Amino acid sequence: MRGSIDGVGIGLRREHYDELVAAPPDVPWLEIIPENYIDRGGRDARALAEAAERWPIVAHGVSMSLGGPDPLDRDWLASLARLLDAVDAPWYSDHLCYAAIDGIALHDLLPLPFTEEAVEHTAARIRKVADALQRPVAVENITYYARMPGGRLDEPDFVRAVVERADCGLLLDLSNLYVNARNHGRDPWDDLARMPLHRVVQVHLAGFSVEHDGRLLDDHGAPTHDDVLDLYARLVERIGSVPTLFEWDTRVPPLAVVGAEAARADAVRRAALARRAAAQAPAVALRWEAIA
Numbered sequence: 001m002r003g004s005i006d007g008v009g010i011g012l013r014r015e016h017y018d019e020l021v022a023a024p025p026d027v028p029w030l031e032i033i034p035e036n037y038i039d040r041g042g043r044d045a046r047a048l049a050e051a052a053e054r055w056p057i058v059a060h061g062v063s064m065s066l067g068g069p070d071p072l073d074r075d076w077l078a079s080l081a082r083l084l085d086a087v088d089a090p091w092y093s094d095h096l097c098y099a100a101i102d103g104i105a106l107h108d109l110l111p112l113p114f115t116e117e118a119v120e121h122t123a124a125r126i127r128k129v130a131d132a133l134q135r136p137v138a139v140e141n142i143t144y145y146a147r148m149p150g151g152r153l154d155e156p157d158f159v160r161a162v163v164e165r166a167d168c169g170l171l172l173d174l175s176n177l178y179v180n181a182r183n184h185g186r187d188p189w190d191d192l193a194r195m196p197l198h199r200v201v202q203v204h205l206a207g208f209s210v211e212h213d214g215r216l217l218d219d220h221g222a223p224t225h226d227d228v229l230d231l232y233a234r235l236v237e238r239i240g241s242v243p244t245l246f247e248w249d250t251r252v253p254p255l256a257v258v259g260a261e262a263a264r265a266d267a268v269r270r271a272a273l274a275r276r277a278a279a280q281a282p283a284v285a286l287r288w289e290a291i292a
């Protein structure tokens with residue numbers, strides 16, 4: 001069964017394969033990490049096939065190295081396109097980062113310099129990826145703990161420039177936005193306002209931990225912080241409902257706990273939508289009065 005994608009979904013994680021079958025959660029869609037399923041058989045392939053029967057699937061990659069120096073891997077793109085076709089993924093997302101150098105996967109998402117050259121380079125590669133995959137691409141704002149030297153742009157300007165130049169979507173990770181703003185001494189509300197919100201096609205929410213020096217560590221191992229949910233509510237009030245993923249990737253709890261966190265975020269989303277509708281109602285009523 002497949003349907004349109006909205007509301008708050010969760011990630012398909014190996015820790016939950018059995019629970020997904022035994023007690024399927026009441027979530028509207030699932031997000032997969034395609035690297036876990038390309039050219040894989042056995043339990044992973046079976047779990048994905050079962051999940052795709054039941055839920056719409058969105059794909060979120062971790063290794064495309066969209067801003068990296070290595071040439072795009074055409075074989076990998078072809079394999080990825082086959083997987084996305086098989087699960088009917090409506091778009092593909094990956095991170096605004098580099099993740100490999102000289103053919104060596106770094107197994108980390110590293111920040112790009114916030115330069116005009118990086119904007120041009122990354123935007124051109126995003127266009128090529130969208131072309132190869134024959135579907136829209138969205139890029140995610142990552143967390144970074146040190147700024148790459150050389151750039152004069154700041155993070156919101158860099159993100160805006162890339163997505164405008166690439167004509168692509170933005171997967172806005174609000175937890176990443178919050179972590180970066182706090183760690184780099186900025187106001188998360190300012191950063192949110194300066195992001196290209198008209199480009200947002202998906203949202204990520206996740207938890208973080210607090211280091212002994214007070215810095216925030218984006219480890220996807222906790223419930224979403226209330227401050228991040230406040231940002232989420234403001235975003236939904238501003239742009240309306242947007243497909244949202246609650247991510248939990250380290251110290252993964254039972255599926256019911258992840259599902260309950262997604263439900264908590266969904267309650268925030270619904271309340272924000274109600275406020276948005278209420279705020280728009282008088283204008284609609286006035287227009288009808290003018291017509292009558």
Ligand SMILES: [Fe+2]
Binds near residue numbers: 140173204247
């Ligand atoms: Fe994310």
